[in-house]
Amino acid sequence: MSSDTVISARDISKAYTIAHQDHHHTTAREALLHRLRHPFEGPRSEEFWALSNVNFDIQRGDVVGILGRNGAGKSTLLKILSRITTPTTGTVRLKGRVGSLLEVGTGFHPELTGRENIYMNGAILGMTRKEIQRQFDEIVAFAGSQVEGHLDTPVKRYSSGMYVRLAFGVAANLESEILIIDEVLAVGDGEFQKKCLGKMHNVAESGRTVLFVSHNMGAVNALCNRGLFLERGTVKRVGVVSEIIEEYMATSDSQEGIRYWNDDINAPGDDRVILRSLQVNNINGNVISTVGSGEPFDIRISYEIRQPMPHFRMAFFLMCSDGSTAFFTSDAQIKEWQNKTREPGIYESICHIPANLLNEGKYGIMIKADIPMVVNIIWDQDSSVTFNVERTNFNGEPIERVAGAVCPVLPWEIIFNKKK
Amino acid sequence: MLSAVRVHMSIATRLQDTSEIIIQPRSKLSFLDFAELWRYRDLLIVLAQRDVKLRYRQTALGVIWVVFQPLLAALIFTILFNQIAKMPTEVPYFPFAFAGFMAYNSFTSTLTKASNSMVQNTQMVSKIFFPRVILPLSVIYGTLVDLAVSSIIFFGLMIFFHLPLTLSLITAPLWLLLIQILAVGFGLITSAIMVQYRDIQYALPVLIQFGTYATPVGYSLTHAMNQLPSQWSPFFILNPLSGLLDSFRWSLMGTHVYNWGLCISSALGAIVIFIIGLAYFHRMETRFADVI
Numbered sequence A: 001m002s003s004d005t006v007i008s009a010r011d012i013s014k015a016y017t018i019a020h021q022d023h024h025h026t027t028a029r030e031a032l033l034h035r036l037r038h039p040f041e042g043p044r045s046e047e048f049w050a051l052s053n054v055n056f057d058i059q060r061g062d063v064v065g066i067l068g069r070n071g072a073g074k075s076t077l078l079k080i081l082s083r084i085t086t087p088t089t090g091t092v093r094l095k096g097r098v099g100s101l102l103e104v105g106t107g108f109h110p111e112l113t114g115r116e117n118i119y120m121n122g123a124i125l126g127m128t129r130k131e132i133q134r135q136f137d138e139i140v141a142f143a144g145s146q147v148e149g150h151l152d153t154p155v156k157r158y159s160s161g162m163y164v165r166l167a168f169g170v171a172a173n174l175e176s177e178i179l180i181i182d183e184v185l186a187v188g189d190g191e192f193q194k195k196c197l198g199k200m201h202n203v204a205e206s207g208r209t210v211l212f213v214s215h216n217m218g219a220v221n222a223l224c225n226r227g228l229f230l231e232r233g234t235v236k237r238v239g240v241v242s243e244i245i246e247e248y249m250a251t252s253d254s255q256e257g258i259r260y261w262n263d264d265i266n267a268p269g270d271d272r273v274i275l276r277s278l279q280v281n282n283i284n285g286n287v288i289s290t291v292g293s294g295e296p297f298d299i300r301i302s303y304e305i306r307q308p309m310p311h312f313r314m315a316f317f318l319m320c321s322d323g324s325t326a327f328f329t330s331d332a333q334i335k336e337w338q339n340k341t342r343e344p345g346i347y348e349s350i351c352h353i354p355a356n357l358l359n360e361g362k363y364g365i366m367i368k369a370d371i372p373m374v375v376n377i378i379w380d381q382d383s384s385v386t387f388n389v390e391r392t393n394f395n396g397e398p399i400e401r402v403a404g405a406v407c408p409v410l411p412w413e414i415i416f417n418k419k420k
Numbered sequence B: 001m002l003s004a005v006r007v008h009m010s011i012a013t014r015l016q017d018t019s020e021i022i023i024q025p026r027s028k029l030s031f032l033d034f035a036e037l038w039r040y041r042d043l044l045i046v047l048a049q050r051d052v053k054l055r056y057r058q059t060a061l062g063v064i065w066v067v068f069q070p071l072l073a074a075l076i077f078t079i080l081f082n083q084i085a086k087m088p089t090e091v092p093y094f095p096f097a098f099a100g101f102m103a104y105n106s107f108t109s110t111l112t113k114a115s116n117s118m119v120q121n122t123q124m125v126s127k128i129f130f131p132r133v134i135l136p137l138s139v140i141y142g143t144l145v146d147l148a149v150s151s152i153i154f155f156g157l158m159i160f161f162h163l164p165l166t167l168s169l170i171t172a173p174l175w176l177l178l179i180q181i182l183a184v185g186f187g188l189i190t191s192a193i194m195v196q197y198r199d200i201q202y203a204l205p206v207l208i209q210f211g212t213y214a215t216p217v218g219y220s221l222t223h224a225m226n227q228l229p230s231q232w233s234p235f236f237i238l239n240p241l242s243g244l245l246d247s248f249r250w251s252l253m254g255t256h257v258y259n260w261g262l263c264i265s266s267a268l269g270a271i272v273i274f275i276i277g278l279a280y281f282h283r284m285e286t287r288f289a290d291v292i
Helices: A028-037 A074-081 A114-124 A129-143 A160-172 A190-205 A217-223 A241-250 B002-016 B034-039 B041-058 B061-084 B093-120 B122-127 B134-160 B167-196 B200-214 B221-227 B230-237 B240-253 B260-291
Strands: A005-019 A045-059 A063-067 A089-095 A098-101 A178-182 A209-213 A226-231 A234-240 A258-260 A273-281 A290-292 A297-305 A313-320 A325-330 A345-353 A361-371 A375-379 A385-390 B020-023
Touching: A005 A074, A005 A209, A045 A074, A045 A209, A045 A226, A045 A234, A063 A074, A063 A217, A063 A241, A074 A089, A074 A098, A074 A178, A074 A209, A098 A160, A114 A129, A114 A160, A114 B041, A129 A160, A129 B041, A160 A190, A178 A190, A190 A209, A190 A217, A209 A217, A217 A241, A226 A241, A234 A241, A273 A361, A273 A375, A273 A385, A297 A313, A297 A361, A313 A345, A325 A361, B034 B041, B041 B134, B061 B093, B061 B134, B093 B122, B093 B134, B093 B167, B093 B200, B093 B240, B122 B260, B134 B167, B167 B200, B167 B240, B167 B260, B221 B230, B221 B240, B240 B260
Parallel strands: A063 A209, A063 A226, A098 A178, A178 A209, A290 A385
Antiparallel strands: A005 A045, A005 A089, A089 B020, A226 A234, A258 A273, A273 A297, A297 A345, A313 A325, A313 A361, A361 A375, A361 A385
């Protein structure tokens, strides 16, 4: 291990035992009864390797973006690095303390005041009382003036925004040499996100190491200098971040035009909201994988809401092929749905994309279902659908190709003065 | 500018002397990492204080409950055993039963809270690394605060019933400490089991209820041993609480001790169960985040 290597992983593997449905006992009573009824039966469980033979080295000061689809082993890897779980085989050597922001606000208690929660949360994250005292002002400053004025109020009276700011304030000021961040930047308003990104920059500049997991390729590209691409539990590639993103986007297993999910196991979502289908339709309602730049079209998202969801919104990112975001839009733009609780049932959110907006190219739709600034429910590449835009007019006839991300038809005016 | 440089340097020097952490499958022979436990001592303190703060802040009943529960229980036992059954005791029955409940409740309260500690903090266990053993250990502090409150009541009772102060009183904290060690020892085992099998939490109150009568809380061990046929005696001897309760009551009121050998072996038993509890917990710990 060279002196500048801060994380060195050698042959990391992690197996989870999956008990079969009829063997999964959650009570001692069930387990005992089962044993009594089938006294000679051996254990019948399957092993699932979430990670197998993972090797990599990370140097001091690197900001590493970890990319991979759901089930690729990202969260297992992070859990091992942050020591929440142990690997089945292999060794990781870490130089210095690891701070993880896998879940901000863990250990926060609603009855305790903001001040008490800072000490509580700091201690849970491994800070000593002295360290917290030293960082206290910075934590409060980071959380913002609104929190500062309510330090001695129980956090149950905080708004969700204040709650998150305070929680992130503690976590971001953790004095750790290695910082693991997972999707936390997803919460909060733009101003606060900027603050978080700035903090990450500072952390990296002061010579500490950051591991960053996000589905936001733009943020990964902007913040990271290295990338680690995981696929089905193995390291596909480690290298310069732009190359890794390119490869990740290229191997995207998204489908053209339409995707639908019949079963709950593979469908993105959870017991609150679950996706049913995502499709690109032309104005006749047919599924299409290629659309002319001169045609309007619809993006149609079907989903099921399983418990009443206040302030819920369905949204998507329209992604360009280089991983950047063309735009983000949500159905919360509809006034009458904005503050309405969505009752359980089947919903369809349809976004009408006008003609002459997108220029030619390959685009991807990435779903984001969330309660803004509170919780993300769906947000991943696995829910994505791609489609192509060709340079054609409304009738599908080819027209002149132009440069640019968008090709809008804008109101022009020509003023002509005949030479006297 | 200068201060910025200094900050930068202080971080750099700090980075140099940080030790290396090695993550690998845990060897079967490993035991508790005491150095790590020491690094997390502040967490132990904060968690312990949290529980006490919450209980005493949320409800005014918090304190009243601590005072009245053993008083009420001792009152019921006085009516049952003293007034109806006319059971003889060397000292006034009410403070006798109160002392019994003080010790027994401190045992059950720590046992119950320690057992639930993993399941109640699922989010922490599955999201963050820290020595898990801190959770069950931290509950002792809450029990100690309760004990402090009830010992004030007990001194009131001593004055009221004209009980003499004896030198043996100074050993009382030792017996209470051993009872706590025993309770946490069991609690470590049950909390680890409860991560996988939640129904232990329903079995526990039944056992505690049963234990109120099976343990010499409302009667003296000597009395029970003299009255019951000898085939019952292993039942009391194997219960490490009997000996500890007997000696605790001796320390407070100078009551007769059935057998000092039993008291010492109970004390050793408590320590052994505590060590077994730590070892078992440590062994199961690696699976917690995967199973919980």
